[in-house]
Amino acid sequence: MLALFAMLAGPAMAQTTLSAESDASVAEEQPSYAALADLLPADDRWRHRHGTPGHGRSHVMPALVPPYATLPVLGGRLALGTWQSxxxxxxxVDNHEREVRFSFLTG
Known part of the structure; x- marks a missing residue:
């Protein structure tokens, strides 16, 4: 069976990504998380300054990491690499509520 799995995070300031890290549940230990923190530091450089310091980076993040992902499904399982999740x-950190939508399209 061939299908597609789609995931959309919202509102617009949450993103989805594939991770090849050894433990995706521990974000602070991931090299990709550290790279994002280096690219988008939580400090006062952002013009969009409501909320906590660094909140403006949340509005820039979708330019680097999209809020959606579409992945193939083969044999009823996501077709991911060995270490991918x-x-x-x-x-x-200003909004603790997120909505994540999932779609499953068979073909």
């Missing part, structure tokens, strides 16, 4: 990335 689908992750939700959310740097916005």
């Amino acid at each position: 689908l992750c939700l990335v959310d740097l916005n």
Whole structure:
């Protein structure tokens, strides 16, 4: 069976990504998380300054990491690499509620 799995995170300041890290549940230990923190530091450089310091980076993040992912499904399983997992990335500490939508399309 060939199908597609789609995931959409919202509101607009949460993103989805594939991770090849050894333990995707520990975000602070992932090299990709550290790279995002280096690219988008939580400091006062952002013009969009409501909320906690660094909140503006949450509005820039979708330019680097999209809020959606579409993945193939083969034989009823996500077709991921050996170490890959689908992750939700959310740097916005001001809003603790997120909605994640999943779709499954068979063909």
